[in-house]
Amino acid sequence: MIFLRETWIVLVRSLRLSLRTPAWALLSLVQPLLYLALFGPLLERVVTATPDLPPGNTWQIFVPGLLVQLGLFGTAFVGFGIIAESRAGVIDRLHVTPAHRSALLLGRVLRDVLVLQVQAVLLVGAALPLGLRLRWQGALLAIVLVGLLGAAFASLSYAVALALKSEDALAPTLNGVTLPLLLLSGILLPMTIAPRWLRILSRANPLSHVVDAIRACFRDGPLTSDVLPGTAWTLALVLFGLLIGTRTFQRESA
Amino acid sequence: MIHACALRRTFSARSGPVEAVSGIDLDVGPGEIVGFLGPNGAGKTTTLRMLSTLLRPTSGRATVAGHDLLRDRWGVRRAIGYVAQGGTTHPDARAGEEIVDQARLHGLPKARAVPAAAGTLERLGLEGIGDRPCRSLSGGQRRRLDIALGIVHGPRLVFLDEPTTGLDPRARAKLWDHIRDLRGQGTTFVLTTHYLEEADALSDRVVVVDHGRIVASGTPRDLKRQVAGDAVTLVLSERTRAGEALRIAGSLDGASRPTADGGRIRFHVPASSTILPGLLRDLDSGGVDLDGVEVHRPTLDDVFRAFTGRSLHAGPQPDRATSGTSGTSGT
Numbered sequence: 001m002i003f004l005r006e007t008w009i010v011l012v013r014s015l016r017l018s019l020r021t022p023a024w025a026l027l028s029l030v031q032p033l034l035y036l037a038l039f040g041p042l043l044e045r046v047v048t049a050t051p052d053l054p055p056g057n058t059w060q061i062f063v064p065g066l067l068v069q070l071g072l073f074g075t076a077f078v079g080f081g082i083i084a085e086s087r088a089g090v091i092d093r094l095h096v097t098p099a100h101r102s103a104l105l106l107g108r109v110l111r112d113v114l115v116l117q118v119q120a121v122l123l124v125g126a127a128l129p130l131g132l133r134l135r136w137q138g139a140l141l142a143i144v145l146v147g148l149l150g151a152a153f154a155s156l157s158y159a160v161a162l163a164l165k166s167e168d169a170l171a172p173t174l175n176g177v178t179l180p181l182l183l184l185s186g187i188l189l190p191m192t193i194a195p196r197w198l199r200i201l202s203r204a205n206p207l208s209h210v211v212d213a214i215r216a217c218f219r220d221g222p223l224t225s226d227v228l229p230g231t232a233w234t235l236a237l238v239l240f241g242l243l244i245g246t247r248t249f250q251r252e253s254a
Numbered sequence: 255m256i257h258a259c260a261l262r263r264t265f266s267a268r269s270g271p272v273e274a275v276s277g278i279d280l281d282v283g284p285g286e287i288v289g290f291l292g293p294n295g296a297g298k299t300t301t302l303r304m305l306s307t308l309l310r311p312t313s314g315r316a317t318v319a320g321h322d323l324l325r326d327r328w329g330v331r332r333a334i335g336y337v338a339q340g341g342t343t344h345p346d347a348r349a350g351e352e353i354v355d356q357a358r359l360h361g362l363p364k365a366r367a368v369p370a371a372a373g374t375l376e377r378l379g380l381e382g383i384g385d386r387p388c389r390s391l392s393g394g395q396r397r398r399l400d401i402a403l404g405i406v407h408g409p410r411l412v413f414l415d416e417p418t419t420g421l422d423p424r425a426r427a428k429l430w431d432h433i434r435d436l437r438g439q440g441t442t443f444v445l446t447t448h449y450l451e452e453a454d455a456l457s458d459r460v461v462v463v464d465h466g467r468i469v470a471s472g473t474p475r476d477l478k479r480q481v482a483g484d485a486v487t488l489v490l491s492e493r494t495r496a497g498e499a500l501r502i503a504g505s506l507d508g509a510s511r512p513t514a515d516g517g518r519i520r521f522h523v524p525a526s527s528t529i530l531p532g533l534l535r536d537l538d539s540g541g542v543d544l545d546g547v548e549v550h551r552p553t554l555d556d557v558f559r560a561f562t563g564r565s566l567h568a569g570p571q572p573d574r575a576t577s578g579t580s581g582t583s584g585t
Binding site: 002006009010013016017020021085088089090092093094095096097098099252253 | 306307308309328331332334335336338340341342343344345346347351355356358359360361400403
């Protein structure tokens with residue numbers, strides 16, 4: 001199919017460019033690794049002293065949160081790259097070709113997902129010697145869920161970036177959305193110890209369901225019912241993200 | 255190649271709608287080089303972006319390279335090339351990669367894309383730069399690469415938006431030669447420019463645009479002929495004698511109405527060489543002393559001035575398409 005071929009061309013092109021400037025990918029991995037190394041040990045103390053925490057050891061509670069943080073922050077800012085490309089005239093040049101607009105989007109998003117998957121594996125790998133226990137099939141599903149989450153947020157980031165076309169407008173917009181989403185998803189400390197009002201707010205946040213699903217994956221494996229809401233939310237977010245992304249790419253060349 | 259009717263494009267800006275293109279009709283035949291000449295903000299780029307499917311016309315219709323612009327946009331994209339103003343390459347990508355990717359996205363299979371890319375680079379004098387990142391190329395090389403990216407898939411119709419802006423005269427002349435070569439092989443070109451020499455030397459036909467409208471169209475020679483003759487400038491020794499000078503110059507047979515600009519009187523007259531001796535005698539007897547006389551053969555700027563009352567380079571025009579400031583001149 002022509003569409004797949006076009007997606008492949010864009011994917012390979014994007015990967016090539018990313019591999020030449022790996023600083024960005026390394027930087028976005030450093031953040032969760034730092035949390036792992038410097039915040040994790042504190043959490044262990046807290047966990048042993050606190051009631052009402054979900055089951056599992058500290059790392060089974062903490063690492064899923066870091067994976068979601070990686071999935072969100074690692075991809076939410078890819079929009080900056082497309083603003084730079086738009087200014088260089090690359091986006092127009094690609095849009096004058098007969099390539100499908102969705103292929104132009106998907107190729108980029110797949111590159112972001114691939115980078116994310118590598119980072120996720122490295123993160124989980126780094127947590128193992130620190131004490132993370134996991135079910136292998138569960139960990140696999142978790143990494144896939146993080147990849148899908150990344151696909152959703154990368155698409156949305158590209159859409160917002162192309163709509164705003166300005167780095168100065170994009171940065172506060174992205175920060176304004178991602179930070180509350182993250183804080184309300186129970187990634188650093190689980191929401192089971194939150195006051196009632198905070199817990200209710202967090203239930204309205206799709207990301208908290210994803211974090212719960214990934215926690216269940218690590219703890220009990222992929223086939224438990226706790227995994228379902230988060231997985232459903234992830235799929236919904238991916239569909240939503242790709243739809244908005246494609247629509248925006250189509251508007252770039254009326 | 256192109257048949258466009260009443261193309262119109264309105265942008266909504268904070269101060270209200272801005273009509274960047276107000277009804278352009280265009281006919282371009284195969285193998286022609288047509289140049290859109292006009293000041294910044296005249297609507298040239300907007301017109302090109304509409305014809306190359308990057309922008310949807312607010313109204314009007316067109317057939318581009320045999321395909322309906324509104325109903326068969328994919329067909330148009332397959333048949334055309336477009337080179338945007340200001341560059342089209344990613345600074346970190348290698349030149350060779352960019353051109354092969356572009357060819358493949360235009361539908362060429364890899365086996366054909368690689369030789370097509372190499373051949374195009376060679377035709378534009380860019381052999382051997384394939385491995386270099388685009389940011390390491392000189393301005394002229396980078397612009398030629400932009401053109402290569404627009405033609406690698408062998409389109410019959412190519413749009414060039416300000417192809418030589420920012421290039422030194424030598425690079426500009428080389429690029430003109432390349433364009434002429436390609437036209438010799440059957441490619442049709444539509445380009446925009448605000449450089450007189452480019453419109454004059456390169457284009458078979460010039461379309462003069464101002465404020466989103468076509469004000470004149472024809473071969474450079476025909477257009478210049480429409481502007482009645484040579485431009486004569488009398489440089490007066492004393493400004494106070496301007497009124498007398500205007501009267502004397504104005505009574506010349508076949509001359510346009512003279513205008514005064516400080517101590518300079520300007521008018522147009524066919525065959526200036528025959529009327530000048532008599533004019534200088536009359537001025538002398540009228541007590542008008544001259545510091546000098548200048549005679550210019552008509553240029554496309556004179557053409558523009560004749561149709562719009564302004565020079566092509568008369569100060570910065572508010573960019574109608576992007577800034578949308580209220581109070582655009584003339585409205």
